[in-house]
Amino acid sequence: MLRGVPGFRDLLPFNRLAGLRGIANVRHLDFPDGEQRRLKAVSGPGKATFITPNHPEFFTDWMIDKEIVSRVSPLAASWATNGVVNGLGRMMQKFWLANNLIAQIPGNSAAAKEHSVEWALKGHGVLLHPEGGVGWHGNFVAPLLPGAVEMGLEALKRGRETDPHFKTWIAPVVWKLTFTKDVYSALARECSYVERSLGIERIADKLPERIHHIYAVLLTRDASAYDVQSDPNAFYAERQRELLLELRRRLAKEISIDANSLDPSELLRRSRRWLKESAGEGQKQARRLMETIQRLQRVGPWAWANPLTTQEEMAEHLKRIRNDYCKGTLRDTLNHFAPQPAGPRCAHIRVPEPLGLHAYDGSIDDAVVELRRRMQEAVTAMVSELEAAGGFISYPNPFYHC
Structure with missing residues (x-):
């Protein structure tokens, strides 16, 4: 679904079939070893970790989520909209729940939060997009919702009941999708x-x-x-x-x-x-x-x-x-x-500095602001790096005015 089937994804007429081309059509993952090590260092047994990626695109984001957690925390639970988990029929609901997908139900999230805290305390990790809905803006991180920080603080409180040195991390992840050719x-x-x-x-x-x-x-x-x-x-x-x-x-x-x-x-x-x-x-x-x-x-x-x-x-x-x-x-x-991209792409993935709630004295609101700052700085730096390397094809912007 992410990268397609080698040998078929570039061969006519097979490359016109999304299932062979790759539904997300992400041919390359730019995920440096150092970034992966940073995420691995705050994931695993003995700590509670909430992984918080940006949310620039629907479907592709979940495919990248799965790729990331398969490398650092294979049993991590993931949050998704209620319409995906529960709205596609009983068989699909069974499939999603078997994959530990948590339904985000507006106004009724207590059970989902409780499961997330318990799962994180087991050292498996929980992934959720703090921007909430998809915004379709890869260069900009929208204001974040506080759920990850709230659950992280609850996990820290419970973990400290048995281990005074227990640690809880909010681990931000950001990515930027770029086309590999003129589309x-x-x-x-x-x-x-x-x-x-x-x-x-x-x-x-x-x-x-x-x-x-x-x-x-x-x-x-x-x-x-x-x-x-x-x-x-x-x-x-x-x-x-x-x-x-x-x-x-x-x-x-x-x-x-x-x-x-x-x-x-x-x-x-x-x-x-x-x-x-x-x-x-x-x-x-x-x-x-x-x-x-x-x-x-x-x-x-x-x-x-x-x-x-x-x-x-x-x-x-x-x-x-x-x-x-x-x-x-x-x-x-x-x-x-499952929106179809206009052509093959590369996903550039970076891991900003994780936020250790066990060493943070600010309020929930302050933590959310700090988390967004780290995510936005990482996205901006990545875009600047790609731009300097000539990675974008650009045109005059008719929305722009001084």
Whole structure:
């Protein structure tokens, strides 16, 4: 699933079959021995380890997860969304549970956390993506959720009951996926599919401008759905910011709180809690607003931060659009669960310095911030290293403005 079948993956017509080519089409793993040793050093018996990778891509991430833990902690448990573990039928549920996949069930995670702590205390390790959902942004680590740190502290507390020197580690892992050749033509074909699927007219020849136009049209549609005026000639970032401000104001009003006193992430947390505890007519509108805000926020400042965009970033844009907007066909459903890359790739894997909770005096929030800092620094350094070596094919970025 990760690398395909040697001898078939490069041979026509077999290389057109995902099962032979490799569903994730990752031909090479750049995982230096020193990085593996760092992860091995904090894994195994006598310690509790929570492995926390970044989450830039669906399906491929799990394949890389399995490759990593097979090398350092083969019996590690892994967290996955409830829709994967429990939503594909009883036989698939049995298969996932046999592989020690833990279902993340919103609002009902106590059993999953308890199993994770117990499993980690046995020295097997637990892997979970602290970013939560996939963002399709390989150069940017989104704000992290606190679950790994919370479970790590609970494991440390229990471990110290029998061993005063017991140690608990949060072991971050990051990777960057790069194409091994020019895949512009394949990306253009995928863009054409997206345009047809969403009924969006192609008005440009260059691929970055076509992708930008798709986003601009989708933003106009979202604004129109809520009767919000949006200037189509303004920069995308400004239009998105204004729409998000208005939708956040409406969501705050719907759940009867002051939007000005909360940051956007706290507003969404409060909204999720309100939906769990409330009932009535307002639920439908609040949920719709929340879902739209979350979808819009998935295109963040990183999209317009640089004057150039890479073919990897264009591929991420297309996959994000397909995941969020293209629905209703078998092809779209298959793409949602096992998105197909535009060409062969290399996975560059690095292990930032693990965070020892046994030697950390800060709060849970501080630990989460520190963990994200280490992950982002490692991703940025890796991207800079690849860029210096000429590893990216780049184009002018139509999202960018000074």
